[in-house]
Each structure stands twice: as structure tokens, then as C-alpha cells.
Amino acid sequence: MSERLLELRGVRAGYGHVEVLHGIDLAVDEGEVFAILGANGAGKSTLLKAIVGLVPVSAGEVVLRGATLRRQKPERLVRDGVALVPEGRWLFGPMTVAENLELGAACLPTAGKKQACQDALARVRRLFPVLAERERQPAATLSGGEQQMLAIGRALMSRPRLLLLDEPSLGLAPKVIAEIFGVIDELRRDGVTIVLVEQDAMLALKHADRGAVMRTGEVVLDGTSAELLADDSVRTIYLGSWPGEEGESA
Amino acid sequence: MEALAQFIVAGLKSGAIYALLALGFTIVYASTGAINFAQGEFFMLGGVIGVWLLSLGMPIPLAVLGAIVLTAAIGVVFEILAVRPIEGGDPLRIIMVTIGGSVLLRQLALHAFGPDELTFPAFTRGPSIRLLGAAIERQTVWIWGLTLLAVLALAAMYRYTGFGKAMRATSIRSEAARLVGIDAAGMVTASFGLSAALGAMAGLVVAPLTQTAFNVGSAIGLKGFAAAILGGLGNPVAAVGGGLILGVLESLTAGYIDPLYKDAVALVVLLLVLFIRPQGLFGGAAREKV
Numbered sequence: 001m002s003e004r005l006l007e008l009r010g011v012r013a014g015y016g017h018v019e020v021l022h023g024i025d026l027a028v029d030e031g032e033v034f035a036i037l038g039a040n041g042a043g044k045s046t047l048l049k050a051i052v053g054l055v056p057v058s059a060g061e062v063v064l065r066g067a068t069l070r071r072q073k074p075e076r077l078v079r080d081g082v083a084l085v086p087e088g089r090w091l092f093g094p095m096t097v098a099e100n101l102e103l104g105a106a107c108l109p110t111a112g113k114k115q116a117c118q119d120a121l122a123r124v125r126r127l128f129p130v131l132a133e134r135e136r137q138p139a140a141t142l143s144g145g146e147q148q149m150l151a152i153g154r155a156l157m158s159r160p161r162l163l164l165l166d167e168p169s170l171g172l173a174p175k176v177i178a179e180i181f182g183v184i185d186e187l188r189r190d191g192v193t194i195v196l197v198e199q200d201a202m203l204a205l206k207h208a209d210r211g212a213v214m215r216t217g218e219v220v221l222d223g224t225s226a227e228l229l230a231d232d233s234v235r236t237i238y239l240g241s242w243p244g245e246e247g248e249s250a
Numbered sequence: 251m252e253a254l255a256q257f258i259v260a261g262l263k264s265g266a267i268y269a270l271l272a273l274g275f276t277i278v279y280a281s282t283g284a285i286n287f288a289q290g291e292f293f294m295l296g297g298v299i300g301v302w303l304l305s306l307g308m309p310i311p312l313a314v315l316g317a318i319v320l321t322a323a324i325g326v327v328f329e330i331l332a333v334r335p336i337e338g339g340d341p342l343r344i345i346m347v348t349i350g351g352s353v354l355l356r357q358l359a360l361h362a363f364g365p366d367e368l369t370f371p372a373f374t375r376g377p378s379i380r381l382l383g384a385a386i387e388r389q390t391v392w393i394w395g396l397t398l399l400a401v402l403a404l405a406a407m408y409r410y411t412g413f414g415k416a417m418r419a420t421s422i423r424s425e426a427a428r429l430v431g432i433d434a435a436g437m438v439t440a441s442f443g444l445s446a447a448l449g450a451m452a453g454l455v456v457a458p459l460t461q462t463a464f465n466v467g468s469a470i471g472l473k474g475f476a477a478a479i480l481g482g483l484g485n486p487v488a489a490v491g492g493g494l495i496l497g498v499l500e501s502l503t504a505g506y507i508d509p510l511y512k513d514a515v516a517l518v519v520l521l522l523v524l525f526i527r528p529q530g531l532f533g534g535a536a537r538e539k540v
Binding site for chain 1: 412415416418419422423425426427428429430431432433434
């Protein structure tokens, strides 16, 4: 039995007075890939933002390695080994690929930073060889797939134990998606725990150990990937259905 | 021809001062999206604190350095006490707070240093230097030299240091900067400290030519603001260009039309740019309204 890395207990969160998450319970174990599925507007991205503190948690607890986080801030969480790759990537567009990667290591402790930074950079170059070729180029000039690789690469520079990926396949060509999910598999083998938000449920469950299905700010189903794939309601409602077919967007 | 050279020298002299102030506006704008209307008061504080340090018996270089450091510290404290508590960093509310801050700083300076004009001696003594028929005061050489030094140091900082890159990253997208572990709030504080230091430097280096007093800040602040708008807010190189162009325009107006119109130039430029080319001469993207 592997250790519990992240646990959400009755988490409520939202923007201003609008509550988006209405009491989320989730548990992610060390070393697994956990998929969060659901339609547009189900609150998947908000959930990831609430974990790192970009969206304030109004009730409930986020527990990381047994310790409850209070008023968490992203700049502190990344030091604790939690990195978020947001939807839309949020690159520093006018800055070069090398500078983006260097900034990804901004949180590393000063002692031994140079070596840690070099190691992390070597791993990113190995996982995404194309980034090494583009190092002098401004991030904004990269293709969509390369930008997604850079966003993941930048997050890996902080050497995270827990990587939160928000829609890594969005808007990308099948070949690039395959490459990115290949990297997800490789990171999993390296022992990085991954929480993956993904609209393409089939794709996500193929690479995940477990998962949960969200609907309008609540978790309606969770289990192993095999269980979710076998569940009739999941199959018919979420897997391979066209967006909007389930008729709810919050 | 000789007159033209003299006008241009004079224009580039005040232009360099405007450039330093415009840089201050640009740095705070980049980190907050707001105009810091207390920027002129940092200019004033540099001068009056410098005179005060001299009166304590400090040599000129130490008084200059001390005044820059103290003014930067005031900028930092001002940001922490007045700007940081603003929820969500709403630019409009930051602008209001800086207007209030400028009144406060001016009044504090009045009580601390009195209402009189204060004199700061020239950094180095000696006759003017002749160049292409124009006479250049030694202090003007200091103005150009220190402005150039500040611009180069700033450019190097933004380009080569981790701190400078973190500042750039924060101004590009503050939430993304936080995700990689940058203290974005700290970067805003640093931007106020940095712009206060630049303002103080401008106030000190020009003080030997113009004298200084508690109330010199607002007029020069407006000039710096006009220069920043003229160049295009948010771009350090454009800020410097805007400052130099504004200085020369003023000087030519004073020389060939009437010195009475000199101070109106900044306002005319400000309005024309906002009407015709709101992104500034060198600005690419559209800018938020202020």
C-alpha cells in the first residue's frame, strides 16, 4: 500500500461569491496518475487552482503528506514539491525558452541550486529534445505543442513530487498528444505523482491508475481506471461523447 | 547654429532627468498596471534628503548615495503600508493611493526640511566644457553620465540577473510567476524601491542646477509622466526616448517661440499622444486607460 500524498476533504472554493466546488473529497496516492474527468464547467480547473491556492478554499481541508495546508499560496506550494501546469500554459511569452526554464527553477533552495538546476534541465532536455533546439527563441514563437512541452518542462524544473496537469492535450495534434502522454508515462515511472485534468476521458484513463468524474462542482464517481472504463454510466455519459451532449455546462 | 546646439544641450539635460522619472513610472506600471503619482515626490525626497545629509557633514558622494538609499527605503515602506493592502491590486485604487501618498510625502518633507529652497553644490567644480559651439556645465555631464549608467545597469539587471528576470516574469504574468515560486508581491515592493531610487537620483543630480525644495515634486512628476506616455508606458527604452524627446521639444520651444510656453509643451504632448497615438511613439500594444 503506497502512501497518501494528497487528500481533499469537503473542499469548497470559488470566485468571489460564486462557489464552484461544493465539497470535494479526493485522495491521491504517492506515485500514481490520477485522472479528473468531466464536462466543460464541471470545476476541474478550479479544483487544481484551489489545491495550489490560486483560488481561495472557503471550507474543507487540503492535506499534503498528512499536513493540512492553511491559506496556501502557489509560491510556497511549489517549494513543497507541488507544481501546476495551467490550462493555457501561462508561459512568459517574450522571454526565451531558456529563460522560461531557468525561472522554473526559481523556487529551488540556494544551497546546491546550480547542480539541482543542471540536473533538472538535463531531464527536461531528455524528455523534450525539441526544447533544447529552441532555447534562444522567445516562448511565444513556439508552436502549440512546443509551448505545452515548455510549460511542462518549466514545471519540472522545480523538481516536483506532485505534478498537476490541466488539459495537456487541448488543441494539439494527435502526434504531439502521444508524445506528451509518453512523457507522462515516463514521469510516472520516475515516481512523480500526477493529477491529470483531461476532457478526453478515454485518453486519460488509458494512462491513469485511478480517476474521478466531476459534475457541476462535485465528485460523482471515483475508482480505478478499469472500474471507470467498465462503468456503464461513465461510458455512455462521458467517454467519447460529444461536448454538450450531456447538456450541462456550469 | 550655435544657438541650436545650445538648445539641444539644454534639452538633453532636462530630457535625461525626465527619462529617469519616466523609467520610474514604467517600472511601477509594469509590476502593478498603475501610474505612481508619487513618483515626483521621490525626486523631491532625493534632493532634500541629500541636502540634509550634507548638512550632517557627509561628503557629496556619500550624501548622494545615502539619499538614494533612504528614498528607496521610503518607496519600499510606502508600498508595503499603502499599496500592498489593496485587495486584488486594483490599478485605479493604487493610483488613488499614490495621489494621497504624494500629498503626504510633500507635507512630511515640509515639516522635516522647512519651506525654503535648498542648495546642493555641484558634484565637481570647474568651468563649462565647450562642444560644437555649445557650453556644457560640468553638472550636465554628471546628469548624462549617471543617467546612462542607470539605464545600462537597469538593462543588465533585467537581462542577466535572476532578480531582474523574476521582475520581468511578474510583469508579464504575475500568477504564472507565483506558480514557479516567485514572490510576486515582493516584486511589486521592489519595483517601488527601484523607481524611488531612480527618482531620487534624478532629484539629486539636477539639484545643483535648479535648487530643491519640498514642493518641486509634482511639476517634475508631470513631466516624467508625459515622457513615459510619449515613449509608450511599460517599455524602459521607450521611456528614455520619450524623456529625451520631451526635453529637446521643451528647449526648442523656449528658444525659438517663447520661454513662457516651455512648461506647456509637456501637457500638449501628453494630450496629443493620448488623442492620436495612445500606445506612445514606440509602443506596440494598446495600453490600459489610466
